Amino acid sequence: MSTFNYNNKTVLVTGGGSGIGEALSTQFALNGANVHILDHNLEMAQKVVQQITSEGYNAKAHSCDVSNQKEVKSIIDGIAKEQELHILINNAGIAHVGNIEHTTEEDLDRLYNVNIKGVYNCISAVIPHMKQFGGIILNMASVASSVGITDRFAYSMTKGAVLTMTYSIAKDYINYNIRCNSISPARVHTPFVDNFIKKNYPGQEDEMFDKLSKSQPIGRMGQPKEIAALALFLCSDEATFITGTDFPIDGGFIKLNN
Incomplete structure (x- = not known):
């Protein structure tokens, strides 16, 4: 993936220590970015960083609970003191299986705190910095944001919120040269x-x-690297005409299953 040049770009990836987040962190770093992984599991994030840096690229791990606003702000402000923030990828998220009858209040709060409040906290922290020079925000939504999926009540609710947050941020900050899009993977x-x-x-x-x-x-x-490839394009200079849009990457799930 050498098409897109991220030299001297600072990229923040939440939940970058595993799965899709690991692929995102790795591929942005391999394309020249200075990657900062914000993850509640510092050990896993450090393993990704070790792999990236062993190949001569740049990455750093930060222990971060995205549901904790003070912690998020402290980490992001600290990074911003050292380098301009260019890209935020809100990838951190958790799942829950069950319809509303099998979703407790505790389940709902747990998903809200990470999947909705976590995205809010991170965007809220980067906006003051990005308003100065522009920037890119990419949110990880889901096919569950757009279509009904059995036994995914709480997850669908939170990912629907991620989708509409994407639209709101794109609309409110377009005049600050801040682009905001989302990706909606299937399984x-x-x-x-x-x-x-x-x-x-x-x-x-x-x-x-x-x-x-x-x-x-x-x-x-899908494969994590396929999600990362789409993200590489959407955050690149080649995609500067794209904002306020959701991009399904779903093997035909949305259009061909309904």
């Missing part, structure tokens, strides 16, 4: 998927993996 093969199958379908792992893969019309799950 992507990450360690979360493997752990979910192992936990809920012991002894049926291969069968369930095949079933979940075929829930996408294209017949397979």
Whole structure:
């Protein structure tokens, strides 16, 4: 992925220590960016950083609970004192399986705090800095933002909020040269998927993996690097005419399943 040049660009990636976030952190770094990974699991973030820096690229890990506004602001302000902030990728998120009858108040609060408040906290922290020079905000939404998915009540609610936050930020800050878009993946093969199958379908792992893969019309799950490739384009100078838009990357899930 050498098409896009991110030399001297500072990129913040939340939840960058695993899955899609790891792919995002790695690919932006390989394309020249100074990557800052904000993750509640510092050990995993440091492993990604170690891999990136061992190849001669730039990355740094920060222990960060995105639901804690003071902590988020302190970390982002600290980074901004050392270098201009160019790109924020709000990737951190958590899932929940269940309809409203199987979603407790605690479940709802847990997802709200990370998936909605976490995105709010990070955008709120970078906006004052980006208003000075412009910037790019990319939010990780989901196909669940746009279509109904069985037993994903709380997750769909929070990802719907991510989508509408994207539109609001793009509208409110277009005159400050701040672009804001979102990506809506369908099912992507990450360690979360493997752990979910192992936990809920012991002894049926291969069968369930095949079933979940075929829930996408294209017949397979997405790969984290494919999400990262789309992000590389949307945050690049080649995409400066794009803002206020959601980009499904879903193997045909939204249009061909309904």
